[in-house]
Amino acid sequence: MPRRLHAEQLETPTHRFDYTNPSITDSIVGRGLGNYGPFDSSISRDFTDATFTMVYPESWESDAQRFQDALIDGHSTYYPNGFESFFRMDNVAVGNTVTVDGTDLNAYLDVVDHIQAADDDIAIVFTSHEMRTRGYRSPYWAMKALLTSAGIPSQMVLVDKLRRRSPHHVDLQYLIVNIACQVYAKLGGTPWVVNRPSSPVDLIIGVGKSEYQSGRVGGVERTLGFASAYQSNGAFLWFDATQATTSHSTFTDQLTDSIVTAAEKYAEREMPPENIVVHSYKRIGDAERNAKDRLEDEFDGVDVVLSHLNTTHDFRLYDDTDSSGLSERGLWIQTGENKGFVMTGGRRDYRPGSPVPIELTVEGDTATQAIAQGIYDLCSVYWKDQFGANLPITIRYAEDIADIVENTQKVDDEGLISVDIDRLVHPRLRDIPWFL
Known part of the structure; x- marks a missing residue:
């Protein structure tokens, strides 16, 4: 039976096109790039x-x-x-x-x-x-x-x-x-970022995994995990992956290492992080919690928040006052101290919307609504589509990476190509979004 819930409107993200000047923004990506150039054109590029x-x-x-x-x-x-x-x-x-x-x-x-x-x-x-x-x-x-x-x-x-x-x-x-x-x-460029200078977060790490059944019938399931690091404005930083394994404990240890490595790369390039948020579309597990403990030991005063972004629930959000039936985007519905729903789909221009909100569960001290705002922001930095996505890039790209890994293993299993899945991503591609 439908329920009426209280919702708050999150701030609408806008796109920024200049590293040195936060006022250089535009709501339309193509127009912003045409007028101002990419975000990193105002600084020295390699x-x-x-x-x-x-x-x-x-x-x-x-x-x-x-x-x-x-x-x-x-x-x-x-x-x-x-x-x-x-x-x-x-x-x-x-x-x-x-x-x-x-x-x-x-x-x-x-x-x-x-x-x-x-x-x-x-x-x-x-x-x-x-x-x-x-x-x-x-x-x-x-x-x-x-x-x-x-x-x-x-x-x-x-x-x-x-x-x-x-x-x-x-x-x-x-x-x-x-x-x-x-x-x-x-x-190696940064086309645009989201303009959110007051974000309480330095670093966002998206975590995902690929599960694959080797062979066309039966076979042993191999699991490969990965972590991608982004600045809070959506700029891509680093990619790291585990080796494919059939051992749950090995997978957990390696995924923990990948999450920690992503934070260490941020520290090398920028500064030691003070606030880290981990996004996972799988349920938060030992790998994420172990990484949180290690990061808090390694970096003085760092605050690490673990967040589960779930889209496989049965909850749907509608607006019967609109002809589309879809709700506004950017709605936040808090359902508990550390959980709620954030509507990243909803009514959209130029692209299909969705009635499915993200169910957010948070482990950490940062306000849950601030985490929800960051999730909504990251929907507008989807470099594959200037009109953005229904999901934040931490989750959307994790799905894209899993798709590449699983389809690579299919072709490799057929014996038509030979690719070492543990070395699928060459080291020199780890600091660019090779998966776009």
């Missing part, structure tokens, strides 16, 4: 030049060329002058083109050595929606895995999105900004 390797089947040349022209030279008033201008870089060009002789897995595998030999900054690989869903013979997952393990950032482009008659078509003026932002992030 890169101002970049070259791309374009990889596509010969039969898709016209699609790939149209996309390349838009990416490099610009497209419409939304992205008028291309990658260099949009991201305030000096020289950006396509360094090499690698054509694939067909659309089957073997044809793609045949060009991996050519991509490595090109030695460009990122490979832009054209596949399709159908390829992505082929399972054991998927060029999409095979190429993502092989390039990631070789230390080559890759950007997958689904050709269906470029074709107007496809049910997956996306208008190029929006698609090009989304893909360009992912490419820029994989070069």
